[in-house]
Amino acid sequence: MSLKKKPVTGMKDITPEEMRIRDHVISLIKETYGSFGFSSIETPCVEHIENLSSKQGGENEKLIFKILKRGEKLNLETAETEADLVDSGLRYDLTVPLSRYYSNNANNLPTPFKALQMGNVWRADRPQRGRFRQFMQCDIDILGDNSCMAEIDLILAMSTLLSRLDFKGYVIRINDRKLLKAMAAYSGFEEKDYDNVFIILDKMDKIGLDGVASELEEAGFSKDCIEKYLNLFKQITRDKTGVSECARLLGDFAESAVTDNLLTIMDSVEKSAVGDFRMEFDPTLVRGMSYYTGPIFEIVMEEYGGSVGGGGRYDEMIGRFTGNNTPACGFSVGFERIVMLLMERGYKVPGENERIAYLVEKGMPSDRMADILSEAARLRGSGKSVSVAQMQKNKKFQKQQLEQQGFTEFKEFFVN
Amino acid sequence: MSLKKKPVTGMKDITPEEMRIRDHVISLIKETYGSFGFSSIETPCVEHIENLSSKQGGENEKLIFKILKRGEKLNLETAETEADLVDSGLRYDLTVPLSRYYSNNANNLPTPFKALQMGNVWRADRPQRGRFRQFMQCDIDILGDNSCMAEIDLILAMSTLLSRLDFKGYVIRINDRKLLKAMAAYSGFEEKDYDNVFIILDKMDKIGLDGVASELEEAGFSKDCIEKYLNLFKQITRDKTGVSECARLLGDFAESAVTDNLLTIMDSVEKSAVGDFRMEFDPTLVRGMSYYTGPIFEIVMEEYGGSVGGGGRYDEMIGRFTGNNTPACGFSVGFERIVMLLMERGYKVPGENERIAYLVEKGMPSDRMADILSEAARLRGSGKSVSVAQMQKNKKFQKQQLEQQGFTEFKEFFVN
Incomplete structure (x- = not known):
């Protein structure tokens, strides 16, 4: 079998340039929602197929990536339908797993419980521009509050984030x-x-x-x-x-x-x-x-x-897991769209470290190498980012490429 | 089908307490490795089955979670082996996807390219204590450096992280x-x-x-x-x-x-x-x-x-994707073990915001509610974390639960 260079259909590799914006948005989300008292949780990306097919997910249930049973559980000869082959799938949202999480952990969680989730979800949608089969979702949910305090809190947290x-x-x-x-x-x-x-x-x-x-x-x-x-x-x-x-x-x-x-x-x-x-x-x-x-x-x-x-408010979902209805209200920000909008408007991540590249000729003796490395460590201590890397034959091209990654300063070290 | 409360076999729900440590370690990793000039990238969690089965992954290739083909591609009647049913799987490490990523994007990346990846990987290992089927990996890799500068850089970055x-x-x-x-x-x-x-x-x-x-x-x-x-x-x-x-x-x-x-x-x-x-x-x-x-x-x-x-150094893997051998060296920190060790030693995340809970009785008139919310917003502006939440009948229990989540200060608001 030959190896494939492209990502699987409908999913994408993320470049360093995009990652810098994503990382910034993620940390701003954690900080802002954290300041509103939301606590981060995480659930596995893989969920029971029963939970994913429970009619909570609407159209998304048709788009599940299904995972093959393993070992003895998988019997190809007797399998008649997909259901015989599958016992789990990739989650298509964060709400169904949150409901399962709450039903599993409610005894150890405060009431109301204010949850923050950030994580990938998967939907086998027809691929189209700007829409991917793996994408990050970012949800805040308030469980156990039947008053509109929950809605107000969610809207305020989200508008504070957008204004930041x-x-x-x-x-x-x-x-x-x-x-x-x-x-x-x-x-x-x-x-x-x-x-x-x-x-x-x-x-x-x-x-x-x-x-x-x-x-x-x-x-x-x-x-x-x-x-x-x-x-x-x-x-x-x-x-x-x-x-x-x-x-x-x-x-x-x-x-x-x-x-x-x-x-x-x-x-x-x-x-x-x-x-x-x-x-x-x-x-x-x-x-x-x-x-x-x-x-x-x-x-x-x-x-x-x-x-x-x-x-919005979904007061009847958690009860399907626990048997007891639990009022619930959630808000999901379109993380991928936010990132796309920021990239389109040429957003600069504020307060990024100055990036310096030390280019070192191959064959540097180890005592001089140690001096170079110690100097780099001192600069890092003063808040700068210093990359020590092997100098390439085409130094001009190397610097151009590094400039694209945000490096603004270069220092060269030669053996002789 | 009845709904299941537990996570799928071998995977776990992550509590707010553990998430606070995980988030802290993640941001320290991004900061430290970033200061060494590593650039974050991300690849999809789903990878071509051909790439996952290319004999690069050793024993891990037996542990792949395989994903069912979709739509017309899936034909149960003619399927004779697993291979007929499957065209992708969950990645079992970050090295194979990195090699694919580099072969797909090398033209836009500097040489050497210093990559940082953090992400989940999946292995259908026999479940055992402290070992999970979904876990976070955190890799740094230097691609295109055939000298030991790469090994030195990796070891220094990693030891700086551990010392922090x-x-x-x-x-x-x-x-x-x-x-x-x-x-x-x-x-x-x-x-x-x-x-x-x-x-x-x-x-x-x-x-x-x-x-x-x-x-x-x-x-x-x-x-x-x-x-x-x-x-x-x-x-x-x-x-x-x-x-x-x-x-x-x-x-x-x-x-x-x-x-x-x-x-x-x-x-x-x-x-x-x-x-x-x-x-x-x-x-x-x-x-x-x-x-x-x-x-x-x-x-x-x-x-x-x-x-x-x-x-270690793996100079021959990327060539299997690109046809040209590219020197490569990588280091993977055991993220889950680091987090486990920190939790066992009762690690306190430094510099966490003071967490205050405003407990508001249900039925608060909207003008007074607005005052409470504005006061909370002012406190957030001064660096505190303020959660506004509905007061519960069993207030004492509610406070105990909130204390477990790190809330240290409470303020109560009554309608009358």
Whole structure:
């Protein structure tokens, strides 16, 4: 078998230039979220296939990289389906493993438990520009808090992080799954159809009100329902007034606790947040995952033309592991998108060490070598980065390459 | 299918307490190796099965987690062997992917290229205490330097790291694969038997000289060879004098360039290293991987009773990808063992933020909530870590749990 130079389909090698930005973002995330009291945890990248196929992951469950059973467990001759060959897979998100983790460790964790997870996840999506089959996710979750303090905390932590990365002028859209259902009920849709209605509504950003109207029609829903539904979105403004207006229009279809909750979140965030962003009530916000049970939110940046993060409340997932429902709320920042945006804008990592290269001719006697090495060690002690490396025949080219890696100063040592 | 609470066999969930130490060690590694001019890179966790099965990985190739082909490529009915089902697997080390990375990116990288990799690897070993099927590896490699400057740089970087983690009194053992072969040749073993001889020699630490002698005998080697071989190890002292003595004893069997090289490495390190450790020439050091071609080294700590890291020169691996041989030398620190040792000795992460918990009664009006949140934000600005969380009914228990997570100060906020 011949060896392959390219990474496997849809995955990528990361260059030193990109790694410097990634490492910086990672440390800023750990620092910022840490200052909000989130504790880092980690789960294995490999998860039980039962947990990955438990209908918590929506469409992602079709995209699992499945791992072959090992040893005696693997019997090719009797295997009839994929399921006979597989007992684990690569995780497709960090939420399912977090739920398993919490169910396994709850006794040793405080209530509420504020978790920070950073790690790779894998999805066998069709490869496309800027979208990879292995990518880093970065989640914060608050488990065991049934109040909107959790949502507020998540939004504040995340906006603090984005402001430390110099992101400005972005929008945080918010809605509530319960309100979404109330709007559908008010318009006359049947409960069994909600999921289909929401999948179409979710396209609002791309196809507009008219597009949503015609897709709903094509799907066979009545004109009356559709008109009543879309009129809602025309009337409701995208601010706190809109939330109150929404409550008034829906009347008994919406619990006042739900709209009050949204108002409290928007109000508290606006009053205490740092950073240049705007909260927006978006009654058309759906978020893909069907496990959400309450408030949902999403960060939208014009520069990217899409979501760079989002999350929401999922009060019923952990109970599937533990038997006891545990309120839960999470937020995931689009790490890869953030890194891509920073690279596109030529972001310079602040406070990087000065990088010096010592180029040493081959054959340097060991006593002089020791002097060179000791000098390098002294400079490192004063906060500089010093690379001692063998001098190449084409010294000019070597220096050019090192400059690309951020080396700005060179010192040469010759044997004679 | 019912959901499973435990991690998959042989892998583990990482607690917040352990994560604090891991994160600290990771940032110290990035900082220290960065100050030596190593550049971070990353490769996908998933690698082509051809590359993983290329005989570079020795015994590890039997331990690969294999990933099922997807979609049309997977045809269960015609599949006869595992190979028909699989086109990729989880990497079992970082060296094979590094070789692929270098062959794919060499044009954009300086010569020599000094790479730092930190990442998980997977081996389906029999689970045992302290040994897991997913674990973090941390490698530094220098590609394109055929001189011992590479070995010296690696050893100095690694000993600087260990001294920053307060490790003292450890030993760095060094040997050379070429010397190992010269000793076998001198003793009269045939070249085809070297690998078997070395596998037995490698057990010296565990079974001693007599044990090695009897295992060599059992394997059918001649008494003359065995006696001549073991006499070498009895005569050679474990210091620089031993290297010279070894050269004298072996005569024409050993090239003087090989022993001179070892002496230069030991000498340069001793003269310029910081940290409390000792270099030791160990003519019985083998290191498992057969891809090593020159100097090999290993860190041994009495506390652990075993190796906590090691590496060596492997000048022939990258050529298998590129067609052109590229000199290469690497060092891997036993990240998981380092973390375990630090936890056992009750290591405190230096300079951790003071952690304060604000416990807020449920139902706090949003204007007062905003004041509380703003106060927390101000404290964070002054370098403290403040967690705002919902107050629980059993406040005493909540505080106890938070203390376990490192919170030392509490402030309570009541609605009335």
